[in-house]
Amino acid sequence: MSSASTVAPSFLARVRRTLDAAGHTGNLGLLLAGVIIVFSLLNPSIFASPLNLQSIAYAVPEIALLALAIAVTMSSGGIDLSIVATANLSALGAASVSIALMAGGVPGDAAAATGIAVALTVGVGCGLINGLLVAKLRIAPILATLATMTLFSGFAVAVTRGTPLYGLPDAILALGVQTVAIIPVSFWLLILAVVVIWAVMNRTGLGLRIILVGASPEAADYTGIRRSRVLLSTYALSGAIAALAGILMSARSASATAEYGSSYLLLAITIAVLGGTNPLGGRAPIVGVGVAAIVLQAISSGFNGLHISPYIYQILQGLILVVVLVVEVRRGRLTKWITRMMSRPPADGAALAASTGAATPLKEQPTPKPLTQGSHEHD
């Protein structure tokens, strides 16, 4: 016992130091490793099989992209609840245009390219509608995008009468089934998207403005950042990312429908927050969101392999969201507390030592009378 207790703290301390150095995304990487190890041990023949890992890799990209769309809007201090509806509407646009083109004798690849362009246009259009509501009309993002969510999906149902569209061009279907170096094409696309979105958020003026608007809209106004223009771009970006997710969704299901992925919205929010996005804005950890998507998909797949009810997964998903939000709130409080404590200029500590010897105009030494009670011990 005694030897164990002397070893344990130092080991824990070392683990903690490593974790601190790696940051939140590093923690997520460890979490992912833990999840994979646990399920591999529980279900060695199935979970760790290349086929299963590949199926996880097929499922991750669409949900990861939706979570990235949430992360981008959250970092501006808002949210886009219409992402799944936008994705479906974009996919329907791509499907209907490319199917019609092929019916008119246009080659499949050209039809696919046109379809993808249409999807992105629809996605950006949906985003601009959200952006107008949020930026120009100053409607709370959560309400504006809840309304457009109903609007977009209602429109999609009305146009298709609720029936799925089949017969997508092969080039689009290939995105859902083909692999390059064992890894699905869609996963390669996700990696590319993560790099591009990361670069936009961290290496462009737009990304910096989005984060600053999210950090403090009022300070952004007084800094000369055109808030409404920035928010318009934010929601357009979110719409474009959702459209990309929509293309991958239709590629994987070989169809486009108004009602695909109805459970994806909350999952995408959970992933975005687990990935380290601050729901209050000002932080956009794009890589973390990508890793968090893999974590949740791995858990879902692991549960599946163990024949655990999907309802349990749903409960777990909700639980993760609650726990991460609680941690986020508490950490917010903690960091605020820590920064407040550390906000004294560091020179004070040094000056304290120096000033003790310096001559100070002491007009009258404070000489309190002896107190009634005796000595006190403090810890």
Added chain:
Amino acid sequence: MTDNPVVLRARGIDKSYGGVHALADADLEIRAGEVHCLAGANGSGKSTLIKILSGVEAPDRGEIEIAGTVTSKLSVVGSISHGIQVIYQDLSLFPNLTVAENVAMTTRVAGRARIISITAARELTLTVMKRLELDIDPDALLEELSVAQRQLVAICRAIANDVRVLFMDEPTTALTWNEVGTLFQVVSALKADGVAIVFVSHKTEEVFALSDRITVLRNGKVVAVGGVAEFDRDSLVEALIGRQELEERIVSSDVHDSPVLEVNSISAPGLFAEISFTAHAGEIIGLTGLMGSGRSEVADAIFGIIPFTSGRVAVDGHDIRSGDVASAISAGIAYVPSDRLTQGIFLDQAISRNLVASSISSLANKLGWLRPKAIRAGVDKLIDELSLKVGSPDDPVSSLSGGNQQRVVIGKWLATNPRVLVLNGPTVGVDIGSKAAILQILREKAAQGITVLLISDDVPELVSVCHRVLVVRRGRLVDEIASQNVTVEAVRERSIA
């Protein structure tokens, strides 16, 4: 006064946060019916001491004697039940409730009342106000009141709680001269009732006008204690900052004849009317007046936050569109707003991001990609130019002291190479050392040909740097004090007349 009984005594208080020794062996003795000034620069430990005496923080060492009992730490409820009340700078009032509800709220909650009677709340409020000879409508919503009235409401709330020691953290920061007068009257009334008042202040004049005794903290230690008669201005300042404060009038004679900022008869209904003045290259113009006189609104309008309905504003002959911040910025106007924490800085963001926030376009290439080398070079140059004390530019700006945060706001604008720098109360809540540094930055920038418009009600500050001082009263420009007449006495007299 010295014969009055001690109501609160702290002895040998020690408190560290991490490696920072916030308080070292600090003593404080508060007597009934005295006005005690707790003076100290930012980070001297005053706030920590107040937190410990109000039970918010526990000391590492030391003891607190209150009403004859000695304890090693107080709880918040314990300190309230002993009659200790603190009015923080943010006042902690409910803007959506009425005056009466605000005054009665804490007593009712503390008394575990589940049903709150509006009539009783109003009666309580009227009683308290009568005692202080105040006249504020108990049914008014708090958000409809001026800052000064809100502060009086906060005092009423403290009194409703049967206060014996009232701490006030920089109570006059947001007040104008005559509002300060009202506050002083209330303080005298409380004092006559035997309430001890402990107030925190940076302003030396106020300290002498108001206090009976003074305790000066510096770097966590009590460096001077005594009756007000034992101090003079110089010795107090020396105790506060450990060296002599330089507040002589230093203005260059190097003002160019070329007009830069032309403000021509601008009006905004209900805020200000027919404001006209011209500022030249290298000139520092002071704009002063009582709070609510319209001086802040004039600054907001020049920067485009508030639209003006008539008249024109031009920089170098180019007109600025009314109510358009972007047009003001592209004309070369920079604005350091009055509320540093919510308008000036992005609190949780890195110092470097705060410094580049206003000049993002110039740091990106045509495609919008940021140029990291240009950013790093710009940030390093600003940190050097402003002599900012930072650990790393990637630290959050919240890790800096108030004075350094304000320098970051100024730096953010210097990065845009402005023609006109408008500052609204840039040294409010800033310690004396940082204040001197900020004023020196203004002198240097003026010497480089920038036009500076300084909105302030800190008269010595205006006198120290301004070539001319303009006075706003009830929304109109009523006076201009030319350079040879700018003295503390003249500015004070003509701004409150």
